[in-house]
Amino acid sequence: MPTRRSTLALALAGGIAPSLARGQSAPAWRPTRPIRLIVPFAPSGSNDIVGRILAESVGAALGQPVVVENRAGAGSVIGAEHAARSPADGYTVLINSAQAAVPAIVARLPYDTIRDFVGIAVAGFSPHVLVVSNSLPARTAGELVALLRANPGRYNFASAGIGSGVHVAGELFRSTSNFQAEMVHYRGGGPAVAALVSGEAQFGTPTMASSIGQIRGGGIRALAVAAAERSPALPDVPSAPEAGVPGLIFEEFFPILAPAGTPPAAVAALGAAFQTAIRQNADKLGELAGVRPRAGYETPEQVMALVQSGIQQYTSILRAAGVQPE
Known part of the structure; x- marks a missing residue:
C-alpha cells in the first residue's frame, strides 16, 4: 500500500516526466545528403x-x-x-x-x-607573411623597403583579390613603410603565391597557409611574419618588430x-x-x-x-x- 511520501513522489515524477521527455525528445539535426x-x-x-x-x-x-x-x-x-x-x-x-x-x-x-x-x-x-620572389635581391625587410622607395612603381605586389585580407595587409605595409608599388589582384591566394614563385610579381603579404609550403621549399623568401612574435610554424622568420617593420601586424x-x-x-x-x-x-x-x-x-x-x-x-x-x- 503506497505511503503519503511515495504518493507525493509519484505525483511529482508524473508532473516532471513530460517536460523532461519533451527536452530529451527534440531530435538533433542530421544531414541526409552531402x-x-x-x-x-x-x-x-x-x-x-x-x-x-x-x-x-x-x-x-x-x-x-x-x-x-x-x-x-x-x-x-x-x-x-x-x-x-x-x-x-x-x-x-x-x-x-x-x-x-x-x-x-x-x-x-x-x-x-x-x-x-x-x-x-x-x-x-594566422598571421600574414612578408615575402619576396627569389629574383629580388632584398634579403631583409629593411632592404625591401629601401628598394621599393628607390624605385617607385617599378615592382608588383601580389594580391589575392580586391578586398581580400592579402590586399588589406598589402595596403597596411604600403602605408606604414611609405613606398609606391603596383598592386596586381589575382583570383585568390594560390594564384598570387604562384605569381611570386614565377617572378611575375616581386613581393607580397600572403597568408601563411597559402605560402608556407613555398617558403619551406625555397620557392619564395620570407622576410617577416606580420605578428608581434615569431610563429611556431616558421620559427626562423623574424617577427615584424624584429624585422624593422613594427607597423606590419596583421592576421x-x-x-x-x-x-x-x-x-x-x-x-x-x-x-x-x-x-x-x-x-x-x-x-x-x-x-x-x-x-x-x-x-x-x-x-x-x-x-x-x-x-x-x-x-x-x-x-x-x-x-x-x-x-x-x-
Missing part, C-alpha cells in the same frame, strides 16, 4: 587548405561527406553571394577569411555581410558561416561538428597552414561579433592608407 563547403577563392589558397583539412572530420561527425566547392572571383564576393543566396537548410556553409575585409573596400555588395549569414565556428587565426581569421535562416538545430549540429574537427586537427592546421585555434568563438553570436569587429579594423586600416571603397 554538405557543400563553399570556398570563395581558387584552390591552394588559405581558405581552400583550411577547408579541406576540416572537411573530412566534419563529414565523419555528421555522417555525410563535406564537399569543398571553389567559387573564386571578385575577392570572395562571387562565392559569398552564392552561399548567401543558397537554401538555408544546413546543406551549404562558407569559409571566408575575407568576409570582414570586403565591406571595407567594396562599396556596393550584393549581400549583407552580417545580416545574410549566421555564425557556425572560427577555424583559427587573418577563418569564419565558417551558413545562410541566414538556417534552422537552429542545423546550426547547432554544424557548429558542434566543425568545433570538434578544429580540435582534432589543431596540430595539422598549425603545421600545414600556420593556423592556431582560439577559444571564445563557440556560439553564432560570438562568430558574427568577430566578423563585425574585423570590418571595423580593416576599414580603419584602409582609410588610414587612403583607400576608399569602390
